[in-house]
Amino acid sequence: MKIYGDTNSGNCLKVKWVCDRLGLPYSWVDVDTMQRETRTTPFLKLNPAGQVPTVEFDDGRTLAQSNAIIRYLARGSDLIPDDAFAAAKMDEWLFWEQYSHEPYIAVCRFQMVYLGKPASDLDTDKIKGGYAALARMEHQLAATRFLVGDGLSLADVSLLAYTRVAHEGGFHLDGYASIRRWIGEAERALNLPPAG
CATH class of the missing domain: 3.40.30.10 (Glutaredoxin)
Structure with missing residues (x-):
């Protein structure tokens, strides 16, 4: 392909x-x-x-x-939980990522990195939405190792993509210990170098 x-x-x-x-x-x-x-x-x-x-x-x-x-x-792989409900929870995160995470975190990153906007010029609603997304993830990851229990799934792959570079969009992860732990574990599970 x-x-x-x-x-x-x-x-x-x-x-x-x-x-x-x-x-x-x-x-x-x-x-x-x-x-x-x-x-x-x-x-x-x-x-x-x-x-x-x-x-x-x-x-x-x-x-x-x-x-x-x-x-x-990933069909038939360990990236999709065998349990039907756990797989549905994974899908819940996949839909949420595109609607409630990417439009804020990724868009702010795009504006700063590729359009050269300073953080002070970002839309405050985008910043607020990004921090709300991070808070939702932090709450979940304080309770579970990965987003859907103890195993890496597509939910983690999907949300890792822009969360690991959230700082490039002006988002500070200092107060999100569970997210920082998860980023490191997910990067290692995918054999990725740290985003930095």
Whole structure:
């Protein structure tokens, strides 16, 4: 399969991390979103929404949306709990990540890192939403080792992508001991170098 992605994107890295963790063969096709390479005619034929990541399978089928991709790739693996309710709790976190975490943490990071905005110019509602997301994660991770119990799941992969670089969006993790512990454990479980 081919993964069309931008290595600056946490959403794209999720897909790479799952493939690497599960030993799934792939070729990475760099797509520079800042140069509008997702808006070219050839790319829009792969994904009419013009977004990365997009996966093209050997039979020509394509799949988009990071959490849908990792959910498909990880089927039958230890990244999806065997217990049906635990798997549903994992899905709950996957949906929550896209609606209540990524729009705040990732957007602030994008504005600071790629648009050069100072933290003082960030939307206060985005900052408030980001800290609310971190508080929700901290509460859960104070009670469980990973987001769904004691084992790494796709919930952790998905939420690690932008949480580990939250500081690049102006979010301070000093008061979030459980999140900091979890970041280290999840990075080790995925064989990732520390985000720094």
